[in-house]
Amino acid sequence: GFGSNTCEHGHDAAVICSDVSILLTGSGSTQCSGRVEVYHNNSWGTVCDDGWDLNDAEVVCRQINCGSALEVPPSADFGAGTGQIWLDNVTCSGNESSLTECQHNGFGSNRCEHSQNAAVICSGEKTVRFRSGSSRCAGRVEIFHNNIWGTVSDWYWNLNDAEVVCRQLNCGSALEATQSSKFGAGTGQVWLTDVTCSGNESSLTECQHTGWGNYYYYNYYNLLLLLQLLWTFL
Structure with a gap:
């Protein structure tokens, strides 16, 4: 029951969840368009555009409540990111609820440069x-x-x-x-x-x-x- 326990705070419960936060950023981006970045292992990183297509973009747009994918811009169209490149060779069917449910090489496994950062342009307005x-x-x-x-x-x-x-x-x-x-x-x-x-x-x-x-x-x-x-x- 609530408040009924014999614990000390040294026994406080915690969790690590599988879902990865995602955002769109970069030069000239709006709330529903930009360079794709994912949060993993306590840091933000980019996604390589090897094989990146509208199915992949569709998952991103739906995940951040930005409607449907309209366009997959050229490499680093919203500017090159910095730091870790988390995902490469992402392959989505388009029906996944999260980008991390799609096939990929594994977190941090890539042969990319930030000049190959993936981006999306979505239809919705995340206001x-x-x-x-x-x-x-x-x-x-x-x-x-x-x-x-x-x-x-x-x-x-x-x-x-x-x-x-x-x-x-x-x-x-x-x-x-x-x-x-x-x-x-x-x-x-x-x-x-x-x-x-x-x-x-x-x-x-x-x-x-x-x-x-x-x-x-x-x-x-x-x-x-x-x-x-x-x-x-x-």
Whole structure:
């Protein structure tokens, strides 16, 4: 039962899972196009483009919720990576749920240079992501708009809003709607403020909000209202 044990923390359980995180990066890339990189053995590395085709790209695009594969760009079209080259001779049928389920030479086994880094261009728009969380389904909410990633203000942020984000990222149901930068403060643009979702929307951008980038104007407007209210009572 919960809390019923005779253990010390020297007996804490742990796991190592088989799935490998994947992302698209590189010069000129968008949220759904770029150089393919996979996370293995505590480090990010690239994928060699030997035999790389649309079936392989299809698996990548589906794995990161970016729709279907549109194109397999030429070698290192999004720039050459650095460090480890993790995968080579990847051969997917196109139906796999993860790139690591496809046939390959084994992690780190390759005869490639970074000038041969594989890349993809996907059809979808991955407009929401988590950052600085302890897992892929927890973290600071960031949203992609006008070619820039930015944050979301926690003004009136609640479980209905969190529910939409979790569903959009295929992360199940929302357990908690955290506030006050629990996962660290972001940088740059604050894109959305006063987000109000019913909880049934398929995307955070379908919810009501004050408009893109109106965070400081919105807070200034609220401050004026507060001052007017105080002046009335005084």
